[in-house]
Amino acid sequence: MAVHVPACPSCGCTSSRTWAPGSVSLPVASNMLCFDAAAARQVPRGELVLLFCGSCSLTWNGAFEEERLDYVPGYENSLHHSPAFSRYAAALARALVATFDLERGLAVEVGCGRGDFLRELVGAGCARAVGFDPSLPGIRIEDRLELYDRRAGVTDIEGARLVLARHVLEHVSDPVTFVTTLSSTGAGMYLEVPRAEYMFDAGSFWDLVYEHVTYFSAPALRALTRKVGYRVRELRPSFGGQFLSLFAVPGTTHRPAGPRHAGEVARLAAQFDAFGAAFATTVAHWSAQLTRMAEAGPVVAWGAGSKGATFLNLVPGSDLVAACVDVNPLKQGCYVPGTGHAIFAPAELASIKPSTVLVMNPNYLDEIAAVLRQSGLTPRLVPVLDGPGQAALAG
């Protein structure tokens, strides 16, 4: 009988290592809007079996089944309701307009959601911005901003100066074909993905999500860019280190990957192993913390996006969390997939009077503190972040 050797979906190499915890079960759509608590608890779940490529350092879910996911209306993952995220997006739009000379050109975004970032680009001076998104019907918003269904006229993107995909690459099971398609435009390219190094360093298992087939590190993203005949102009951590931002242009580099790449991959392999080894301890740490916090009074989790959903789904005893809070109005009144936690608007927190607020993303700590102050609430704020070994220290 033939033994199946998993090949890296990016570089094709078959020397992979497996994540120590083995299989983890999560809802297949962590950002699906659920309008009923009982139905939310019954959503379909899928398995994650993480593999790490010893050649390019890509991490991927070897158990991912693409046919289980469908990005239909009702899939809601906009972050633009947060002031901190809006500041980040505005600065990025300005950088893209300057880098790719968009004041005189067209930018094309693949996976544009409702077009929040296309609006940022136009606001920053981009002459024309066009987007595609499978979860949207074709809509037209304003003069210089056109959104099309992906089946609509692709010829409209001819002559684009920039093609960009923010938080899309990690959702596709064939990243090579996807990036090759982007590069076939001959335009400048901007890719943004969650940064695997951050997840490994922080031990942040709540950054795992079924919808993400891949978890790119800097060396893995660099290798893929080179593979499609593009040159990395800039590759850096962004958004408090949680994202990787890649600016690339057509043209190959003739330098081989070399010993620096091999050293980076070896270091990342060790971090991947450490992340796996710490998983059970970190989950147990947060489970014990929830018990302690709940003894002091109501606990709420701020952030009902994928981090919040994964945390609540994987930490035993998360039913001790009274509710979730989210600034995205579309999520308010809905329930967390997999656990059924109710999602409140910040203004509704006064009715719960939480004694502890778990902050699912530390990047939003300041704005959450400000909202709570304005509401006259003074709960203890606990950011969910684990520097290396933090679980052991706090245990």
Ligand SMILES: [Zn+2]
């Ligand atoms: Zn690889």
